[in-house]
Amino acid sequence: MAGDAARIRRQNKLGKGLFLLFFIGPALLIYAVYNIYPIFATFYYSLFDWTGIQAEKTFLGLENYANLMKDRVFFRSLGNNVLLVFASVFTQIPLGLALALLLQSKIKGMRFFRTVYFLPFLMSTVAIAILWMFIYNPTFGVLNGLLSDLGLQSLQRSWLGEKSTAMGAVIATICWQFVPFYMILLRAGLTGIPEELLEAARIDGCTPWGTFTRITLPLLMPTIITSATLSTIGSLKYFDLIFVMTEGGPDSATELMATYMYKQAFRFFSMGYASAISSCMFILAFIAAAAILSLDRVRSRGGY
């Protein structure tokens, strides 16, 4: 009898093991091949001089990284990425919050406004890039047309063609695309704030601004932190829109780490050097995520 029980238990265990293998195995395999292995492979490739096409690789050790530290274009692109992080966090999230608050106020036709506000986020990034290239077009573009209607011809520019305006123009487009996303996130956060709290503050004679800074904002902090995390990580790996609109030009004025990495890998076929750039991107994204998470922990221990 005891032997039977042990056998059944063993069979059950085997059955469970097979079940897990069958249920988790396929997903884990795909995930490992396309997501986990490539990270290690990237670090490995970054130690070589390699075209990616020929079989032979020359071992360089850390020379690619040493060269990277002397590469002005790389630092230019890193600087642009940092600029993009700050521009995203400090324009998209406040604007998203402003719109979320606007949608809460009781004015007529809110449903219509909300529907239209969300539209930019539904268009594919490539479509947005192409559309905005026409908006910024120097000869028949919408922006220069608007300036001429306002009698401001002196402000007309080749927005994407000039070094001084290209980055700003691209950032404005990115903002247009992502504000609706943060609007949605923050709106969900706002609806989570109990109405009674706001009511109580009003009865106690709190001004609207006071209610906002002392109740709404602190309670919204977790959502804002999530938004800032997403925005920071997204900005560090940003690629599509800038690649289509300017390819990093003019004269690397809008170069990002990702566009620079793409060019090194798939235009100049310096796969080793490009791998060193993408390894740096990985490390930076990791540091940024860790920094935000630990700041968040300090904040929540602070008790507000």
Place this chain on the structure above:
Amino acid sequence: MKAAKSVILYALAILWLVIAGYPYAYMFATSLKDQSGFFQDPTGLIGKYTLDSYKLVFELGLFRYFANSVIISVICVGLVIILACMVSYCLARMRFFLNRPLYFIFIAGMMIPVHTTLIPVYILTREMGLYDQLWALVGPYIAFSLPVSVIILTQFAREIPGELEEAAIMDGAGRTRTFVSVILPLLAPATATVGIYNFIHIWNEFVFALILISTKARMTLPLGLREFYAEFSVNVPGIMAALTLGSLPLLIAYFISQEKVVSGISAGAVKG
């Protein structure tokens, strides 16, 4: 005072309405103009409308890109949902010693920048002989959709009451049977959210398609739109027609089920 306040609110609301909506209106209106009509009044929304650009865009092969995108999105979204449900069931409902580490590995995937994997995925795809085929995209798309999908579905599966599962087992159903006939139907609402989220991302995906596909006939829509732009940049109404058609599927989905699309999009913001 109150009236002044609502005037300001309306002014702000309308200001952003123009900012968010005008580019769309411009795209659509331009797609309906003919070329000379466009150059007479490039920024206006009203003019003599015609559907010629749409006809032209189809003659020039936009349909091919469209079909490729539909095929790849449907296959990948379907597979991701099935695989993620299977994984989530195990992570949420079963005890085994790798449970926590596995969950953590899937969460960590959300932090990985796509570009870190680009070169190895390209090399791997070449070695597997899949380079420049639509199928080359299936692996990367599934791998990058798994983390968010697994997290959402696992959190959802944890909420399912244990009694339902026990009842099925009492009735003599095996684990697989229980999964298919009890758990899967209960996961359906979360599956819809996950499906929409992944569909939007895969439909719009650009960089993997850019490095893995080079033949025009195998390109997905985002690559195809860029191709259109490069070839016909003088025919502005034609390009706008292509952009309008490319945006249509998500717009239609949005107008059919606004709540679902919105919740699908914000689903990406889950914290592990």
